[in-house]
C-alpha cells in the first residue's frame with residue numbers, strides 16, 4: 040500500500056500532472072478502488088423512476104448498480120448482482136420490474152429493497168446453513184445513498200466525508216437549476232445522448248472549466264455560425280441555434296471577466312459574474328410565472344444567476360441556466376462514456392425545454408456541430424501523451440499562492456485554478472482509503 044501512496048504522490052508537482060494520471064491502467068484501477076468509492080457519485084434523478092418498481096441501471100465507480108422505486112416510494116440503490124451466483128439481475132438500462140426482481144438464471148426473487156423474497160425448491164436448503172449465508176440477505180444495498188432535491192448520489196466506502204461536508208456551498212448551483220422551475224422541481228426528459236470517447240475521463244472534466252479553448256477549438260463550428268450570421272441583413276430575427284452557438288466565439292476578455300469560483304473537494308464553476316448563457320432572449324410568460332411563484336425579488340435573484348458550467352467532483356457537470364447535465368463515466372484509462380441529459384422545468388413554458396433540447400443537440404450530441412471539436416482534442420491528447428517527448432501536463436495558468444486554502448475562492452475566468460482544485464481533490468480522495476488500509 041505504501042508503494043501505491045508513493046506512486047500517487049509522485050504524479051503531481053506544482054502546476055503539473057504526470058501523464059500516467061491519464062494513461063496508466065494501474066492508476067485507473069486505483070481511481071476505481073479508492074477515489075470513486077470515497078466520493079459521492081451521481082447515480083440519477085428521481086424523475087427517471089416515477090412509479091413503484093421503476094428501475095434504472097448505471098454504475099458507481101466500476102460497480103454495476105441500479106436505482107429502483109421501492110413499494111414505500113423511497114428510492115433504493117442496489118448492487119446489480121444476484122446473491123446466488125453473481126448474475127446481473129437487470130440488463131436493460133431502464134424498465135419496470137413490478138413488485139420484485141427475478142433473476143433470469145435460477146429465478147431467485149427479491150423485493151425492491153433487495154431483500155430475498157423466494158427461492159425455487161427451497162427445501163433443498165433445509166438442512167444447510169443457508170439462512171446465515173450472505174446470499175440469504177438478498178441483493179446488497181449500496182451503503183451510503185443521499186437524495187438531494189431528487190438528485191440521487193451514492194458513496195460506496197464508509198470513510199469518505201458526509202454528503203454535506205463533501206458538497207458544502209457548491210449545492211447552490213444545483214439549487215439554482217431547480218429553483219428555475221416555478222414549481223421548484225425538475226423532470227428528466229427522454230434518454231440521454233450517450234456516446235463513448237476514447238480518452239481519459241479527467242480530460243472531459245477539465246474541459247468543462249477550460250475557458251481558453253472555445254474561440255480556438257470551436258472556431259470551425261461556432262465561427263462558421265458567426266460568419267453566416269454576420270452576412271445576414273440587418274433586422275433579421277436571430278434564430279435560436281445562432282443565439283446558442285454565437286457565445287462560443289466570445290473574446291478572451293469576455294471569459295476573463297466571467298470569473299471562476301472554486302470550492303473544497305474539487306468542485307467549482309465558471310460564470311461567476313456573467314456567462315455564455317446570460318443573454319438568451321426572454322421566453323414569453325416565464326418571468327410572470329417565476330414572479331408569481333417566488334415574488335419579484337427572489338425571481339430576479341434566481342434568473343440573474345447565470346453560472347456557466349458547475350463541476351461536481353469527480354465526474355458530473357451541470358448547466359443551471361440551460362438545464363443540462365453531463366456525466367462522464369470512466370470505462371478504462373482511455374475510454375469514457377459520456378451522457379448528456381436534459382431537464383424540463385416543471386410548470387415552465389415548453390419553449391424553455393425546446394431551447395434546452397436544441398442546446399444539447401447542437402453542442403453535445405454525436406451529431407452535434409460543437410462537441411466533435413472537443414472530442415478531436417481529447418483523442419489527440421490521449422495519443423499525444425504516449426509520446427516520450429515529455430512526461431508532464433501543464434496546468435499552471437494564473438497560479439496564485441494560497442489556492443485551496445479557503446473553502447471558496449473566486450478568480451479570473453481564464454485561470455486553471457479549477458483544474459488544480461480537481462487534482463488536489465483527486466489526491467485527497469485517492470489517498471484517503473489507502474492511508475487507512477496502510478495503517479490498519
Ligand code: FES
Pocket residue numbers: 121122123124125126142143144145146147
Ligand atoms: S444466479 Fe441468480 S438465481 Fe442463480
Ligand SMILES: [Fe+2]
Pocket residue numbers: 246252253256257413
Ligand atoms: Fe468545448
